[in-house]
Amino acid sequence: MKILGMNGDNAVAYAMKQINPDVVAGYPITPQTIAIEKFSEYVADGEVDTEFVAVESEHSAMSACIGASASGGRVMTSTASAGLAFMWEMLYVAASTRLPIVMNVMNRALSAPINIHCDHSDSMGARDSGWIQIYGENVQEGYDNIIQAVKIAESAGLPVMPCFDGFIVSHAVERVEALDDEKVKNFIGIYKSEHPLLDVENPVTYGPFDMYDYYMEHKKQEHEAMKAALKIVKDVGKEYEKISGRSYDTLSEHRLDDAELAVIALGSTAGTAREAVDEMRKKGINAGSLKLRLFRPFPYEDIRNALKNVKAIAVMDRCDSFGAFGGPMFSEIRSALYKTSDAEVVNYIYGLGGRDVTTNHIKKVISDLNNISTTGKVKEYVQYLGVR
Amino acid sequence: MVSLKELSKKEEKLASGHRLCAGCAEPIIVRQILSATDEPVIASNATGCLEVATTIYPYTSWKIPWIHSAFENAASTIAGVEACYQVLKRKGKINREIKFVAFAGDGGTYDIGIQALSGAAERGHDFLYVCFNNEAYMNTGIQRSSATPMGASTTTSPAGSVIPGKKEFPKDLTEIMAAHKIPYVAQGSPGFYNDLIAKAGKAFSIKGPKFMNVIAPCPRGWRHPTDKTIEISKKAVETCFWPLYEVENNEYRLTGISKLIAEGKKEKLPIVEYLKMQGRFKHLFTEKYKHIIPEIQSRIDSDWGILKKKCGY
Numbered sequence: 227m228k229i230l231g232m233n234g235d236n237a238v239a240y241a242m243k244q245i246n247p248d249v250v251a252g253y254p255i256t257p258q259t260i261a262i263e264k265f266s267e268y269v270a271d272g273e274v275d276t277e278f279v280a281v282e283s284e285h286s287a288m289s290a291c292i293g294a295s296a297s298g299g300r301v302m303t304s305t306a307s308a309g310l311a312f313m314w315e316m317l318y319v320a321a322s323t324r325l326p327i328v329m330n331v332m333n334r335a336l337s338a339p340i341n342i343h344c345d346h347s348d349s350m351g352a353r354d355s356g357w358i359q360i361y362g363e364n365v366q367e368g369y370d371n372i373i374q375a376v377k378i379a380e381s382a383g384l385p386v387m388p389c390f391d392g393f394i395v396s397h398a399v400e401r402v403e404a405l406d407d408e409k410v411k412n413f414i415g416i417y418k419s420e421h422p423l424l425d426v427e428n429p430v431t432y433g434p435f436d437m438y439d440y441y442m443e444h445k446k447q448e449h450e451a452m453k454a455a456l457k458i459v460k461d462v463g464k465e466y467e468k469i470s471g472r473s474y475d476t477l478s479e480h481r482l483d484d485a486e487l488a489v490i491a492l493g494s495t496a497g498t499a500r501e502a503v504d505e506m507r508k509k510g511i512n513a514g515s516l517k518l519r520l521f522r523p524f525p526y527e528d529i530r531n532a533l534k535n536v537k538a539i540a541v542m543d544r545c546d547s548f549g550a551f552g553g554p555m556f557s558e559i560r561s562a563l564y565k566t567s568d569a570e571v572v573n574y575i576y577g578l579g580g581r582d583v584t585t586n587h588i589k590k591v592i593s594d595l596n597n598i599s600t601t602g603k604v605k606e607y608v609q610y611l612g613v614r
Numbered sequence: 615m616v617s618l619k620e621l622s623k624k625e626e627k628l629a630s631g632h633r634l635c636a637g638c639a640e641p642i643i644v645r646q647i648l649s650a651t652d653e654p655v656i657a658s659n660a661t662g663c664l665e666v667a668t669t670i671y672p673y674t675s676w677k678i679p680w681i682h683s684a685f686e687n688a689a690s691t692i693a694g695v696e697a698c699y700q701v702l703k704r705k706g707k708i709n710r711e712i713k714f715v716a717f718a719g720d721g722g723t724y725d726i727g728i729q730a731l732s733g734a735a736e737r738g739h740d741f742l743y744v745c746f747n748n749e750a751y752m753n754t755g756i757q758r759s760s761a762t763p764m765g766a767s768t769t770t771s772p773a774g775s776v777i778p779g780k781k782e783f784p785k786d787l788t789e790i791m792a793a794h795k796i797p798y799v800a801q802g803s804p805g806f807y808n809d810l811i812a813k814a815g816k817a818f819s820i821k822g823p824k825f826m827n828v829i830a831p832c833p834r835g836w837r838h839p840t841d842k843t844i845e846i847s848k849k850a851v852e853t854c855f856w857p858l859y860e861v862e863n864n865e866y867r868l869t870g871i872s873k874l875i876a877e878g879k880k881e882k883l884p885i886v887e888y889l890k891m892q893g894r895f896k897h898l899f900t901e902k903y904k905h906i907i908p909e910i911q912s913r914i915d916s917d918w919g920i921l922k923k924k925c926g927y
Contacts, residue, residue: 248701251694277701279693282733286690289730292683293658293694299701301694319683423679424699426654426712433682434669 228404234368234395235260237402238304238330241372243268244410247328248299251279251290255309256342257392258332262304284309288316288329295325296432298422300376302327306392307334310348314355317385321356322448323433326379326386326417329357330372333493333544334392335579343580344392346493347545350554356448358382358455359522361492362390365400370472373405376414377462382455384448391494393580409469456523476525478517479532481507485514487595488533488569490559491542492518495576495583499542502588513592518555526562533563538595539571542588542611546575552608570598576611587612616649616811624649625677632675633667637840639830639847640664640746642804644717647744647826650814654678655713658692660722661685663753664746686726688716689734689743696739713818714741719830720761721751724787735794735823742817742824745787748832756835760785763855764913765906766894768835773897778906783913791825792861798824800860800869805848809858809870816862829856837893849888852880854918859925866924876927882918885911 232240238261242250252262269278277294281287287303295301305313310331320327331349335341349359358378362368371388379386390396405413421430436444456476463474480500482488489499496517503513516532518525533539541560543553550557556573563571574591577583591611598604627648634641640663648655656679659665665682668675683691692714702708718727723745731743750768751757758771764783767773771780792799797820802810810828817824831846833839838846850856851871858872867873874880886907889895898906 249694249697251697275701275705277697277704279697279737281690281693282729282736286687286693286730286733289683289687289690290694290697293681293691293696294698295694296681297695297698297702299698301698315684316687323683423656423681423695424702424708424712426656426679426710429677429679431669431674431676431680433665434671434674435666436671440671 227406230402230404231399232365232402233260233397233399234365234390235332235397236264237365237369238372239264239268240404241369242302243274244405244407245300245302245373245376245414246274247276247302249277249279249291249294249301251281251287251294251303253281253284253287253305253309255284255306257334257396258304258306258309260396261330261332284312285316288313288320291327292316292320292323292325295320295327296323297424298419300417302329304330304332306332307336307348310352311336314352317352317355317357319433320385322444324383324448324451326383328372328375328379328386328388330368331387331389332392332396333389341579344394345544345578345580349387349389350545352387353522353554356384356452357522358384358386358452358459360386360388360459360520361518362388362395363494363496363517365395365398365402366472368395369402369404370466370470370474373410373413374462374466374474378455378458380417381458381462382451384451384455389493394494403470405470413466413469452523456525459520474519476520476528477532478519480515480517482514482516482532482536485512485535486537486599487511487513487592488536488539489513489515489542489588489591490518490539490555491515492521492555493544495542495544498583498585499588502585502592505585506589506592511592511596513595521555524558524562526558529559529562530566533567533569536569538599539569540591540595541571541573543573543575544577546578556608570604572598572604573608574611575608581612583612616808621649627655627676627678628668629675629677633670634663635834635840637833637843638663639748639804639832639843643744643746643810643828643830646804646807646810647715647814648678650811651713651818653711653713653818655715656680656695658682658688658695658716660688660718660727661753662719662722664717664719666753685722687730688718688722688727690730692716692741693734693737693739696741716741716743718743718745719752720745720747720749721759724761724785725759732794735791735796735825738822740821740823742814742826745827746830747827748830748835749784750835752832752835761787765898765910767897768894773903778897778903788827795864796823796825797821798860798862800826801856801858802826802828803847803851803856803858804828804830805844806851806858806870813860813869835894838891842891846888846891849883849891853883853885853888854914855885855888857918857921859921866926868922868925876922876925885914
């Protein structure tokens with residue numbers, strides 16, 4: 227093990243170096259650029275065997291990843307914001323062609339107005355594309371998630387999108403415990419594709435025209451693969467704990483055991499929420515927090531279990547789903563709790579375009595929950611937090 | 615030169631039984647192109663008639679490895695395949711020679727796919743890109759593209775009572791690709807199969823990005839009888855509407871009939887000989903729009919003069 231000081235982007239590049247993928251197709255976009263720059267340096271210095279394709283757009287980045295993955299290679303890339311949006315068409319193709327591509331997303335707001343800072347509009351917009359989505363809180367998790375993602379993708383036969391917060395994680399230098407190269411190599415093993423396009427002796431047709439007589443069966447298979455991925459994520463997390471000492475599951479709880487009030491967040495805000503919970507506990511308020519790590523597949527049973535004793539829940543969404551009843555996480559958590567919990571569930575849309583969220587904001591959220599719990603009344607189910 | 619006898623012995627890489635229309639130039643061109651190499655070939659295919667009609671699940675006409683992922687990215691998809699080949703070869707996991715080809719129509723090449731094509735060409739991937747230029751979006755029902763000739767009636771540039779079909783001349787994509795200074799760029803026509811196969815053979819033998827633009831008559835879109843495809847594809851060349859030429863390492867060279875025309879050994883036919891065979895131009899033969907034909911002729915003459923000069927005539 228090595229202790230390194232790295233920002234999130236460099237940690238992604240470092241993990242990619244250890245993974246040594248066959249092909250990386252990359253394109254610069256803030257706040258992801260450092261990762262592909264750093265990886266290009268590894269290529270230039272001969273530290274990886276990777277064929278690095280510096281494409282002319284994100285659409286081509288994902289297209290080249292699809293071509294390379296269908297060919298039988300281990301394939302990676304990373305992107306953010308508009309780059310992910312530009313790939314949107316190809317995200318679906320990658321997933322339904324069942325290609326185990328790994329792409330880190332450094333979450334950033336979408337235009338307009340143009341903004342380079344963090345929110346989750348980009349990856350949440352891709353939540354139905356068939357990619358497994360894992361959200362990391364800090365640089366260490368960013369590093370750990372990338373390595374696990376390779377194994378998850380290849381076991382599930384689905385692409386994986388590990389995400390973390392742009393700038394807050396991508397550009398913040400933190401202490402990282404990096405595994406030895408050999409450990410990473412052994413953990414991910416050798417990838418063997420079932421039907422590589424490059425096997426010219428056994429020609430295969432990838433991406434045929436699929437009508438109403440078969441299309442739905444193929445979608446059902448994808449549906450089942452995504453369901454099966456839940457256990458794979460858990461198993462890979464346990465296996466990773468053995469080599470790293472750090473445990474990973476679909477979610478993690480903070481003081482939820484005896485809590486009546488719960489705050490749910492993903493990404494870096496989960497840390498702020500824990501701090502706020504601790505401060506409120508000192509004031510005698512019985513709060514806890516839940517950090518959701520896995521968003522796709524959605525671990526609804528784990529969520530039900532974790533929240534079974536709470537009376538009021540605040541779901542923190544770092545993006546809006548305009549016109550919907552709350553943000554994407556809110557809708558799914560309410561749905562997961564339907565008929566299994568009497569808790570009131572409210573939604574806070576916060577941190578858009580990098581708007582800072584502090585412990586004070588979350589302490590206010592916990593106070594609101596406390597009012598709801600004591601009065602049984604909800605003033606507003608969905609509200610913006612930290613807006614003027 | 616390839617002999618028909620030799621060609622007849624080649625293994626077919628595109629099986630019959632596909633569902634392309636009678637008289638479609640695309641499968642003819644595919645077979646001509648793929649017959650030009652004996653090495654294994656892997657193809658990417660843009661969304662379009664060829665993709666749709668050759669791979670209706672659970673059937674496929676392709677006897678070679680083949681991938682379709684979307685409309686605008688035949689070039690970047692094959693770039694990924696080729697990149698993977700390069701790394702696996704470097705690692706000693708693959709030892710044989712493999713050729714890479716991207717197939718796309720003019721919509722997927724001139725319009726929506728030009729960025730991916732330009733990028734892949736600039737990056738120097740080792741692949742041949744073949745554009746089937748049927749001069750409109752045929753798979754969606756004959757809409758105009760930037761390859762549609764001036765005066766042609768399409769479903770989004772219909773000949774009406776005040777507008778005579780498409781008002782603009784097409785962009786010259788072959789020249790755009792030549793401007794990339796890639797090792798090989800050529801124009802071909804399935805009517806002159808010997809010329810086309812020779813060019814494909816040369817392209818496959820050269821390392822790096824290669825581009826071939828092939829005129830591909832479409833009976834449905836061009837409104838001509840299905841047995842006239844080859845004749846029309848020849849007329850396109852004989853009128854200098856679609857000259858046969860190649861640009862090898864930046865050196866321009868006319869080939870086949872086009873060379874003979876430039877050298878005065880063969881007559882250059884007037885464009886009307888080409889236009890009159892196709893229903894998409896029939897309004898140009900009415901009193902109201904007959905002034906368009908000389909405009910087209912004048913543009914062809916001018917373009918032909920420029921090309922001849924580049925080829926040293």
